[in-house]
Amino acid sequence: MRTVVRIEVVHGDITAEQVDAVVTAANESLLGGGGVDGAIHRAAGPRLAQAGGRVGPCEPGDAMATPAFDLDPPVRHVIHTVGPVWEGGDYGEDDTLASCYRRSLAVADELGARTVAFPAIATGLYGFPPERAARIAVATLRTTPTEVTHIRLVAFDRETYDLLAAELR
Numbered sequence: 001m002r003t004v005v006r007i008e009v010v011h012g013d014i015t016a017e018q019v020d021a022v023v024t025a026a027n028e029s030l031l032g033g034g035g036v037d038g039a040i041h042r043a044a045g046p047r048l049a050q051a052g053g054r055v056g057p058c059e060p061g062d063a064m065a066t067p068a069f070d071l072d073p074p075v076r077h078v079i080h081t082v083g084p085v086w087e088g089g090d091y092g093e094d095d096t097l098a099s100c101y102r103r104s105l106a107v108a109d110e111l112g113a114r115t116v117a118f119p120a121i122a123t124g125l126y127g128f129p130p131e132r133a134a135r136i137a138v139a140t141l142r143t144t145p146t147e148v149t150h151i152r153l154v155a156f157d158r159e160t161y162d163l164l165a166a167e168l169r
């Protein structure tokens with residue numbers, strides 16, 4: 001296996017991405033929540049929560065797949081990953097976050113997904129400092145062996161966009 005060919009940052013709503021798989025920043029239940037998870041569940045429809053309930057629960061740092069249901073093609077899969085709740089940084093939060101990105105790529109490989117969109121996992125409700133999260137996201141995605149060819153880092157706000165763009169330079 002090689003590493004990802006292309007990683008780019010884009011500004012916008014992840015539910016509009018045209019990729020094989022979208023990653024959601026879920027909670028352990030995989031039944032849906034707020035933030036990006038809420039947006040993805042609204043777009044995918046109620047079957048997403050039912051499917052999440054069947055495959056979950058999911059531990060922080062792990063990732064699990066379901067179909068994408070009502071999300072528009074070409075999106076076929078939702079990869080649910082659970083970030084760390086930020087507790088100051090001394091509780092393994094960095095490793096858990098890196099594991100979210102690694103495990104999401106591994107699940108994408110199992111699904112045969114080649115293009116994957118990621119949100120800024122754990123930087124919303126879970127409170128992970130955005131700059132530190134951007135560094136971990138880019139470093140992990142750059143170094144993890146995978147068959148995924150193209151990653152789109154979807155920033156919902158300007159600050160996240162700028163931080164990810166700076167890491168990619």
Ligand code: AR6
Pocket residue numbers: 012013014015025026027032033034035036037038039040083119120121122123124125126127128154155156157160
């Ligand atoms: N597209 C892309 N990014 C988005 C979108 C969107 N539509 N909406 C929000 N973001 P968060 P977490 C950004 O809170 O911190 C849920 O309730 C947001 O601005 O969604 O991992 C789950 O069920 C931020 O940059 O996820 C869990 O309970 C990033 O997505 C909990 O929140 C992540 O923010 C997970 O918290």
